[in-house]
Each structure stands twice: as C-alpha cells, then as structure tokens.
Amino acid sequence: MSIRHLGKPVRIEGVRKAYGAAVALDGISLDIAPGEFCTLLGASGSGKTTLLKALAGFETCDAGSILVDGRDIGPVPVSRRNIGMVFQNYALFPHMTVARNVAFGLEMRGLSRAEIGRRVDGALALVSLEGYAGRFPRELSGGQQQRVALARALVIEPDILLMDEPLGALDKNLRQAIQQQLRDLHQAIGATIVYVTHDQEEALFLSDRIALMDRGRIIQAGAPEDLYFKPANRFVAGFLGECNFIPAGDGRPGEVAVRPERTLLGHAAAAAEVRLGGQIRSVVFTGTGYRVIVDVAGRVVTALTDSDDKVARLPPGSDVIVGFERRHAMTFAA
Amino acid sequence: MAAAHIQNGAGYGRMLGRPAAGLPGWLGILPYGLVLLAVFAVPVLFLLRLAFGDAGFSLAHFIRIAEVPIYRSVLLTTLSISGMTTVLAVVMSYPLAYLMATVSPRVRSILVVVVLLPFWTSALVRTTAWIILLQGNGVLNRILMGTGLTSEPITFVYNLSGVLIGMTHVLMPFVVLPLYAAFRGLDLATVQAAEGLGAGPWTVFRRIVLPLTAPGAMAGAMIVFMNAIGYYITPALMGGPAQTMIAQMIADNITRELNWGFAAALSTVLLAATLLIFVIFQRIFGLERLMAGGGGTRGGEAFRLTSRGRTSGGILTAACGLLVALFLIAPILIVFPMSLGSSPFLSFPPTDYSLRWYANFFATSKWLDAFLRSLQVAGLSVTASVVLGTLAAIGLSRTGRRWRPLLETVFVLPMIVPVIILAVGLYYLFAPLGLVGTIWGLAIGHTVLATPFVFITVRAALKAFDTNLELAARGLGAGWVTMFRRVMLPAILPGILAGAIFAFITSFDDVVLALFLTNIRTRTLPKLMYEGVAHEIDPTIIAAAGLIILVTIAVLAINLLLSRRR
Numbered sequence: 001m002s003i004r005h006l007g008k009p010v011r012i013e014g015v016r017k018a019y020g021a022a023v024a025l026d027g028i029s030l031d032i033a034p035g036e037f038c039t040l041l042g043a044s045g046s047g048k049t050t051l052l053k054a055l056a057g058f059e060t061c062d063a064g065s066i067l068v069d070g071r072d073i074g075p076v077p078v079s080r081r082n083i084g085m086v087f088q089n090y091a092l093f094p095h096m097t098v099a100r101n102v103a104f105g106l107e108m109r110g111l112s113r114a115e116i117g118r119r120v121d122g123a124l125a126l127v128s129l130e131g132y133a134g135r136f137p138r139e140l141s142g143g144q145q146q147r148v149a150l151a152r153a154l155v156i157e158p159d160i161l162l163m164d165e166p167l168g169a170l171d172k173n174l175r176q177a178i179q180q181q182l183r184d185l186h187q188a189i190g191a192t193i194v195y196v197t198h199d200q201e202e203a204l205f206l207s208d209r210i211a212l213m214d215r216g217r218i219i220q221a222g223a224p225e226d227l228y229f230k231p232a233n234r235f236v237a238g239f240l241g242e243c244n245f246i247p248a249g250d251g252r253p254g255e256v257a258v259r260p261e262r263t264l265l266g267h268a269a270a271a272a273e274v275r276l277g278g279q280i281r282s283v284v285f286t287g288t289g290y291r292v293i294v295d296v297a298g299r300v301v302t303a304l305t306d307s308d309d310k311v312a313r314l315p316p317g318s319d320v321i322v323g324f325e326r327r328h329a330m331t332f333a334a
Numbered sequence: 335m336a337a338a339h340i341q342n343g344a345g346y347g348r349m350l351g352r353p354a355a356g357l358p359g360w361l362g363i364l365p366y367g368l369v370l371l372a373v374f375a376v377p378v379l380f381l382l383r384l385a386f387g388d389a390g391f392s393l394a395h396f397i398r399i400a401e402v403p404i405y406r407s408v409l410l411t412t413l414s415i416s417g418m419t420t421v422l423a424v425v426m427s428y429p430l431a432y433l434m435a436t437v438s439p440r441v442r443s444i445l446v447v448v449v450l451l452p453f454w455t456s457a458l459v460r461t462t463a464w465i466i467l468l469q470g471n472g473v474l475n476r477i478l479m480g481t482g483l484t485s486e487p488i489t490f491v492y493n494l495s496g497v498l499i500g501m502t503h504v505l506m507p508f509v510v511l512p513l514y515a516a517f518r519g520l521d522l523a524t525v526q527a528a529e530g531l532g533a534g535p536w537t538v539f540r541r542i543v544l545p546l547t548a549p550g551a552m553a554g555a556m557i558v559f560m561n562a563i564g565y566y567i568t569p570a571l572m573g574g575p576a577q578t579m580i581a582q583m584i585a586d587n588i589t590r591e592l593n594w595g596f597a598a599a600l601s602t603v604l605l606a607a608t609l610l611i612f613v614i615f616q617r618i619f620g621l622e623r624l625m626a627g628g629g630g631t632r633g634g635e636a637f638r639l640t641s642r643g644r645t646s647g648g649i650l651t652a653a654c655g656l657l658v659a660l661f662l663i664a665p666i667l668i669v670f671p672m673s674l675g676s677s678p679f680l681s682f683p684p685t686d687y688s689l690r691w692y693a694n695f696f697a698t699s700k701w702l703d704a705f706l707r708s709l710q711v712a713g714l715s716v717t718a719s720v721v722l723g724t725l726a727a728i729g730l731s732r733t734g735r736r737w738r739p740l741l742e743t744v745f746v747l748p749m750i751v752p753v754i755i756l757a758v759g760l761y762y763l764f765a766p767l768g769l770v771g772t773i774w775g776l777a778i779g780h781t782v783l784a785t786p787f788v789f790i791t792v793r794a795a796l797k798a799f800d801t802n803l804e805l806a807a808r809g810l811g812a813g814w815v816t817m818f819r820r821v822m823l824p825a826i827l828p829g830i831l832a833g834a835i836f837a838f839i840t841s842f843d844d845v846v847l848a849l850f851l852t853n854i855r856t857r858t859l860p861k862l863m864y865e866g867v868a869h870e871i872d873p874t875i876i877a878a879a880g881l882i883i884l885v886t887i888a889v890l891a892i893n894l895l896l897s898r899r900r
C-alpha cells in the first residue's frame with residue numbers, strides 16, 4: 001500500500017470555541033511538524049475532542065485559524081479537507097461490509113473499480129484483516145472494528161490522521177498490542193497524526209510530542225521526556241506519572257517534586273544530597289518490588305524499592321530516612 | 335379483583351423459582367380471551383361462513399368479485415389509493431423527522447405536540463376540518479380567489495386529491511414517529527465519518543441516512559398501508575364515486591343492497607390482505623414496533639445539528655419539514671377559531687368571536703344527548719377494557735413462554751382487523767339478540783377495540799417492573815393481594831392510566847361501529863357529526879368538532895401531567 005511518506009504540517013493559531021456559556025477551547029495554539037505523532041492529553045472535558053472536531057471541520061471555531069501546509073482550511077468543507085478520522089466508537093457504517101466501509105472514501109474520490117479493489121486489499125493487509133472483507137461490522141470484535149476504522153481512515157491517504165481515544169473501548173492487553181502496531185504503522189507511513197487520549201502511559205508510549213490540555217488550554221507541549229522530567233508546573237508533574245511533593249530541605253523555603261523512582265529510602269538514602277526523616281505508613285508488594293508509603297512531616301511520600309530491599313520489611317510506624325539527589329528535584333515557578 | 339388468591343405465609347424459598355404463585359396466569363387471560371372469542375372471533379367467523387355460501391360451500395361471491403369489472407376496479411382503487419397514501423406519508427415524513435431531529439429541544443417539543451395533537455384528534459374531526467378548508471366555497475378557495483390567484487374555485491374535495499389529503503393527514507403520524515426515532519438513533523459520528531471521507535450532503539443522505547432510517551420508515555409505511563386498505567370514513571366523506579374503496583363497498587352492500595353474502599366475501603378479502611401485511615410486519619419488526627418507535631443510539635452522540643449549521647439542502651429540507659408540520663396542524667388551527675365565530679356562515683378568520691355555537695350545541699337536545707351518550711359509552715368501555723386488559727397483561731406475564739407470542743398476537747388483533755369488519759360482524763351477531771340500537775352493544779364493541787391499548791401499555795409497564803420486587807415483598811411475608819396492591823399496582827399504574835386514556839379516545843372518537851350499532855335514538859356524538867358532514871356542515875358541527883378537540887387536548891394534558899410526575 002502506497003501511503004505518501006510526507007504528512008503535512010499543521011498550525012493551530014488562537015483557536016477559541018464556546019458552547020453557549022461553556023468555553024471548550026480557550027485560545028489554543030500549537031504547531032505540529034510534518035509526520036509528527038502529536039498527542040492531545042488531558043482529563044475528560046478538557047477540550048480534546050472539541051479541538052479534534054475543529055481540525056476535522058465538524059465544528060466551527062469562534063476565533064483563530066487552522067493552517068494545513070500553510071493554507072487556512074477554515075473555509076474548506078469537511079468533505080474536501082482530506083483528513084482521516086478514527087472515531088472513539090469507530091463509527092463504522094453498520095449497513096456496509098468491511099470492504100465497502102474501507103472503499104467508501106475511495107468511491108467518493110471517483111477512483112476506478114480496479115484501483116479501489118487494489119487499495120482496499122492493501123489497507124486491509126496493513127491492519128491484518130485480509131480475510132474479513134465480506135463481514136459486517138457487527139460480526140467483528142472491538143479490536144477488529146478498531147482496525148477497520150483505521151484502514152478506512154488511512155486508505156484515502158489523508159494529509160492528517162485524527163484519532164479520538166481509539167483504544168478507549170478495548171481491554172488492556174489488546175490495547176497494548178494495538179499501541180505497538182500503531183507505533184510501527186506510524187514509522188512505516190510517516191503520516192501526521194493527532195491522537196487524543198486521557199491515558200498518560202499511552203501518550204508517553206506513542207508520541208513524538210504531547211500537548212497537555214486542561215480546561216480548554218494547552219498547559220505544556222513538548223517531547224514526552226521534557227514533559228516528564230521538566231514539567232512546567234505542578235499540574236503537569238502530577239498528571240504525567242506519580243510525583244512526591246517534598247520540602248526543599250536544607251532550610252530552603254518551598255517544596256520540590258521528586259518522582260517515586262527517584263525517591264531513595266533507608267540505606268540508599270543515607271548518601272543522598274538531601275535527607276529527611278519519616279515514618280513508614282504502609283508497604284505494598286507490586287511484583288517488581290515494593291511501594292513504600294512514608295509519612296514525612298505530615299506529607300505522604302511514595303518510594304519504589306527493589307524486592308530485596310530490607311526497608312520493605314520494616315513494620316509500619318518505623319522511622320526511616322528519605323532522600324533524593326538535587327538534580328532529580330523539579331522546581332516550579334508557581 | 336375477585337380472582338386473586340390469598341396465600342399468606344408462602345415461604346421465600348418456595349417463591350424464588352416460581353413467581354407465578356398468586357394469580358394464576360390462565361385466570362388473568364381468561365376474561366379477555368372469552369370476550370375476544372364471543373364478540374370478536376365469533377362474528378368474524380360468521381362473516382367468513384357467509385362469504386363461502388349460506389348453504390353448502392360456494393365460491394360464487396369471490397368469483398363475482400374477480401369477474402365483475404366494477405368490483406375489480408374497487409379493489410384496484412383501494413390498493414392504489416393506499417399505495418399513494420403510503421408513499422405520500424413516507425415522502426412527507428422525511429423532512430419533518432429531519433427537522434424534529436435537528437432543532438433545539440424546545441422547538442422539538444412544540445413539533446412533537448404538532449404531530450401528536452392531530453394524531454390523537456378524531457379522524458372524523460380532522461376530515462370535517464379538511465372539508466371546511468378545501469370545499470368549493472371553503473377557506474382555501476376563498477383565500478385563492480380573494481388574492482386573485484384563481485378566478486374559479488378549485489375542486490380539492492370529493493375527488494382523488496381530497497381522499498389523498500385526508501388519508502395522508504390521518505395516517506402520516508404512523509410514519510413520522512418511528513422515523514423520528516430512527517433519526518434520533520442515527521449516530522452523529524457515522525454521518526461525520528462519511529463527510530470526512532469526502533461525501534457531500536446528498537451522498538450522505540443517500541448512502542448513510544436513507545439506509546439507516548429505512549427500517550423505521552418501512553415499519554411506519556406498513557402500518558399506514560395496513561390501515562389504509564380498510565379505511566372507511568375519510569374516503570367516504572372526502573372522495574367521489576371514483577374513489578370508492580373496499581370498506582365503503584362492504585358498507586353499501588349491507589345498508590343499501592342488503593347483500594350479506596357478498597359483503598362478507600369482500601370482508602374476507604380485506605381481512606386476508608390485512609392479516610397478510612400484519613404477519614409480514616411481525617416477522618420483520620416484531621410486535622413491539624407496533625406501538626413504540628424503537629431506536630436509540632449505540633453509545634455515540636445522537637444525530638443533531640452542529641455549529642456548522644445547515645447546508646443549503648438542509649435549509650430546503652427543513653423548510654419542507656416546516657410546511658409538513660403546518661399541514662398537520664392546519665385543520666386544528668383553522669377549525670378551532672372558526673368554532674368561536676358568531677356568524678351563521680362559515681368564515682375564516684371569523685369577523686367576531688362568541689360562544690354562540692357552543693351555546694347552541696348545549697341547548698339543542700339532539701347534540702347534548704349525543705354528547706352525553708358518547709361519554710356514557712366511553713365510561714362503560716373504558717372500565718371494561720381497563721379490567722380486561724390489565725388482567726390479561728398480568729396473566730400473560732405468568733404464562734409459559736411457549737404460549738406468550740401467540741397470545742400476545744391474538745390479544746392485539748382487534749387493533750389490526752379493520753373496524754368495518756368488526757362493525758359488520760357485530761351487527762350480524764347483535765341484531766338477533768336485540769343489542770343493536772342500545773348503548774350496550776356499542777359499549778361491548780368499543781371494549782373490544784380499546785382493550786388492546788390497555789393490554790399493550792400495561793404489558794410494557796410489567797416488562798419494566800422488576801420481578802425481584804415481587805419476590806422481595808412475598809419474602810417479607812406479603813400475600814399476593816397485598817403485594818399486588820402495595821408493590822405491583824403502584825408500579826404499573828401509569829401504564830394502566832395511559833391505556834385508559836387510549837381506550838377513552840378510541841371509544842369517544844369511533845364512528846364506524848356507531849354507524850352500524852346505534853340508531854337515531856342511541857346515536858353518539860361522532861355519528862351525529864358524521865350524518866351532518868355527509869349532508870351539510872353547519873356551525874354547530876364545527877362547535878362539536880371544537881369540543882372534541884378540547885376533550886382530546888384535556889385528556890392528553892392529563893396523560894402528560896401523569897407521565898411527568900413519574
């Protein structure tokens with residue numbers, strides 16, 4: 001299957017959208033490079049779907065503009081935008097077979113029967129559904145439906161591929177398998193993808209870049225590592241992975257944020273740059289090790305230890321040293 | 335509820351497997367079953383026997399139907415008028431259903447009233463209103479000539495256009511309602527997916543919306559066609575001789591020709607056609623679709639208008655939908671103000687308003703008597719049908735699964751079989767018993783017509799009733815009677831009341847049974863109106879129509895208030 005290896009760049013400038021009094025998008029600006037896998041991450045109601053619908057053209061914007069490859073697509077009707085979309089509930093046409101679903105967009109483009117057949121076969125092969133062309137959507141499992149939706153969106157060779165929580169309805173094992181497939185697929189076709197999820201692990205796993213959204217705004221956009229290790233504020237730090245908020249120590253004012261895997265306990269903490277005293281509250285076995293929850297001056301601090309760490313065997317209430325290296329401490333302006 | 339067994343102290347353990355203890359299923363089913371047998375099956379079977387020859391088996395009547403050109407043409411007219419009505423109803427329903435699905439909730443509820451109000455207003459009143467609107471010196475012709483658009487009155491009624499207008503108006507809601515449900519059941523994302531793949535508005539309609547809403551439209555269309563082939567009063571009043579349909583032919587053969595055998599043969603043909611459509615309908619859609627719209631979105635967002643607004647095609651469709659809504663409400667909008675006029679000549683809008691014709695209505699003994707008699711008959715048949723229908727519904731829920739589908743089908747048959755057949759059959763059965771010309775005969779007939787409505791609504795309420803509540807009550811030591819009174823009855827009461835309201839309207843609006851089963855001393859309001867409309871429409875008839883509309887609005891408002899409270 002020949003999907004162009006050139007996705008188009010997208011520029012979103014000051015987009016606003018309100019539903020009556022409720023502001024769904026509050027001045028969104030974002031640049032997405034060609035071929036980039038960009039994820040919109042945020043809690044439910046943060047405006048992710050609304051932004052995606054504005055990109056696709058299903059909703060109008062109150063202000064701002066969206067440029068694809070430098071051209072404002074505001075006046076372009078949905079049917080001419082050449083944007084692929086995978087809906088959260090897949091939105092397969094229930095009265096058409098898998099093959100007819102995938103062929104639909106090609107038929108709209110007036111391709112010849114032979115060409116359509118060839119491309120549909122190619123798209124179904126790409127998502128490993130070769131034998132399912134004659135089935136109806138209701139005869140497929142959730143994961144298969146999801147792949148049909150993906151094939152249907154990809155087969156038109158879209159300038160941008162939009163995906164709205166496409167794995168939301170699948171169980172965990174299947175989700176992980178498809179995440180891997182999505183990564184491989186993106187590497188193979190190099191399309192510009194705008195992906196929506198509320199699952200931070202999924203976002204970290206898939207994305208070249210993550211835009212974290214909250215209440216209609218983008219709080220921080222950047223590479224997964226940047227967001228994880230250099231969060232712009234407490235909200236970002238708390239949203240992506242776990243975070244301990246610990247007094248800065250050494251008599252300094254304020255607090256710093258330290259990831260649990262960077263938080264040291266007992267022996268390991270003895271040589272740390274910053275050390276604090278605390279009491280063990282509880283210890284939970286996680287398989288790879290233990291999660292130790294410590295009370296540090298009234299704050300709850302979580303640390304992860306190896307399974308052979310003696311600290312984990314201390315009874316609750318025991319005194320323990322908590323420590324961290326200064327380079328692992330994240331500080332925020334606010 | 336004399337049938338109830340008191341079983342105090344029934345152990346919880348014994349109850350678990352058998353919720354059927356208490357009222358035995360057969361005892362609930364029996365009363366309605368017997369009534370159906372005596373005053374539905376027997377008269378219809380009488381007719382069938384007559385159709386195949388009084389003495390010895392003969393197909394003479396059927397051969398006559400097939401061979402005499404005029405009868406053949408009546409059959410053809412019946413089919414073609416029903417077909418045209420069905421097509422018109424479907425074509426007109428689409429823009430209206432689209433409009434209803436794509437407006438704000440407030441406008442939507444206005445549109446729902448616009449559909450439901452005429453739906454529940456007596457067909458006779460609506461037919462009367464259309465005649466007033468469309469006749470030679472009617473409202474429409476006066477407007478057309480007043481504005482100089484035409485110089486001669488156009489004949490809209492007593493011809494094909496009259497029948498089609500009247501019948502489409504009466505039957506269209508059967509398509510609008512399921513179609514509206516189908517539109518609401520459309521997943522917005524499915525439509526958007528098609529657009530995103532490059533489909534324009536017309537393609538989206540043809541390839542996505544049309545196929546996905548077609549089952550709803552189909553269900554409605556079959557109900558319309560099934561009703562249309564047996565329709566009597568609208569074609570009789572609004573058509574000309576060329577529009578004689580089979581129901582009218584049956585009536586004529588009894589009242590004018592006194593040819594019972596031939597009328598029975600015609601009835602048999604009509605019955606067979608109706609039952610055939612019914613069986614097909616049931617096979618495709620199931621019984622539930624007969625009353626409820628069905629539908630509902632699978633997880634997604636329901637089809638609606640997004641912030642992009644309508645396309646030009648959408649605007650055009652919405653405008654057509656608005657016109658159809660206007661068509662539906664027009665008779666009521668025009669007739670009701672007219673009934674408040676004071677001039678002895680029909681005029682719209684009235685030059686000045688008064689209650690003169692209402693006063694005349696209540697001062698004239700024939701009108702007042704007919705009105706009171708209608709209420710009397712309705713009271714009797716509502717009471718009987720509520721008891722029969724409720725018992726039957728409860729009884730059925732306690733009957734083995736094997737018999738349920740069959741009984742359920744049999745119990746709704748009076749809704750399916752054309753009223754003209756029941757009327758002729760009951761006339762034949764009741765005449766020798768001296769029941770024709772009494773309100774009792776009519777009340778029995780109305781009970782047969784109305785009980786299916788109670789049965790269906792109570793059955794729906796019972797399906798929603800959690801059987802565990804019954805078990806819990808019994809487990810806590812309540813006997814069946816106490817359980818019924820304190821737990822089940824409150825839960826199914828809204829269903830019973832809704833059924834009672836449908837039953838009331840069914841009885842209060844009936845013309846066809848009244849035409850055959852009452853005489854000049856026992857005639858009901860609709861029958862008196864019918865006689866007037868068939869001759870000449872005077873202002874008191876319009877007041878009577880206004881009164882029926884008011885009663886309908888009042889009854890529907892009660893229904894609405896009761897369902898709100900829940």
Ligand SMILES: Nc1ncnc2c1ncn2[C@@H]1O[C@H](COP(=O)(O)OP(=O)(O)O)[C@@H](O)[C@H]1O
Pocket residue numbers: 019022023024042043044045046047048049050051
């Ligand atoms: N059609 C709509 N009408 C009114 N409010 C809406 C509509 N769609 C979304 N919203 C509101 O806009 C905000 C953002 O919604 P959405 O974009 O769906 O969030 P997300 O996809 O991140 O969960 C929410 O507060 C939501 O209630």
Ligand SMILES: [Mg+2]
Pocket residue numbers: 048049050
């Ligand atoms: Mg969303």
